[in-house]
Amino acid sequence: MGEPDGSRKRKRSVENPEDVDIEQPQRTRGLHPDYRYLSNPFGYKGEEEETNILEEIYAVIARDELNSLNEAKSSQDWPEWHKAIDEELKLLDEMGTWELVEKLLDAITIPNKWTFVKKRNMANQVVRHKVRLVMKGCAQRPGHKLTETYSPVVRAETLQACLALVPVEGLKVKQMDIKGAYLNGILQEIIYMRQPEGFGDGTSRVCKLIKTPYGLKQSGQEWNKQLDEKNEEPRIQKTHIRLMRICVMGW
Numbered sequence: 001m002g003e004p005d006g007s008r009k010r011k012r013s014v015e016n017p018e019d020v021d022i023e024q025p026q027r028t029r030g031l032h033p034d035y036r037y038l039s040n041p042f043g044y045k046g047e048e049e050e051t052n053i054l055e056e057i058y059a060v061i062a063r064d065e066l067n068s069l070n071e072a073k074s075s076q077d078w079p080e081w082h083k084a085i086d087e088e089l090k091l092l093d094e095m096g097t098w099e100l101v102e103k104l105l106d107a108i109t110i111p112n113k114w115t116f117v118k119k120r121n122m123a124n125q126v127v128r129h130k131v132r133l134v135m136k137g138c139a140q141r142p143g144h145k146l147t148e149t150y151s152p153v154v155r156a157e158t159l160q161a162c163l164a165l166v167p168v169e170g171l172k173v174k175q176m177d178i179k180g181a182y183l184n185g186i187l188q189e190i191i192y193m194r195q196p197e198g199f200g201d202g203t204s205r206v207c208k209l210i211k212t213p214y215g216l217k218q219s220g221q222e223w224n225k226q227l228d229e230k231n232e233e234p235r236i237q238k239t240h241i242r243l244m245r246i247c248v249m250g251w
């Protein structure tokens with residue numbers, strides 16, 4: 001059954017730009033312009049840093065995520081996973097995340113698990129084996145050493161508005177990554193966690209938490225409190241506080 005000529009869809013020719021009617025909507029889906037150089041009102045000569053696209057973490061595909069420590073041990077990448085686990089344990093130790101104590105008779109210990117993810121770049125090359133020790137926060141009971149979990153998260157519109165000021169004011173945008181951000185939070189309650197799965201010291205001791213590991217329900221809130229306190233220090237320029245909070249809480 002034929003269609004009226006007016007409703008028949010035709011592919012737009014892009015080989016000859018003169019054939020494109022600029023008054024009509026143009027195809028944008030699937031096109032990925034480099035926005036850093038779009039219009040380029042300020043120029044990028046003398047940039048402090050050059051972006052290496054091959055080193056940018058781009059995507060994670062389904063088979064790159066492992067669900068258990070046993071699965072990681074049985075994989076051919078176990079040497080890399082083991083190295084990443086050692087780095088995570090070193091970070092937890094440096095941050096003073098917990099102290100080992102004898103378990104009290106009435107103490108409830110929260111279990112934990114390891115998460116394993118391969119990070120790839122735009123060329124689909126594995127650039128990092130990322131491991132994180134995560135508490136099973138689902139075992140926490142509301143009202144029992146858990147009262148409030150609220151943590152502010154920036155709206156996408158607010159972030160877009162701030163970024164829109166960059167070309168207007170001639171500013172520069174830099175991305176900041178805080179390694180182990182939640183480990184900066186200081187826990188207010190007394191909570192016990194089991195020793196890291198597969199990496200305990202062989203005793204019956206448990207981890208008495210000092211900081212807020214990932215997976216703990218109040219980790220986001222306690223990290224936000226520490227961020228606010230640091231922002232109030234005189235050495236930080238007040239004009240940068242709000243934008244810094246947006247960047248930290250928004251990414």
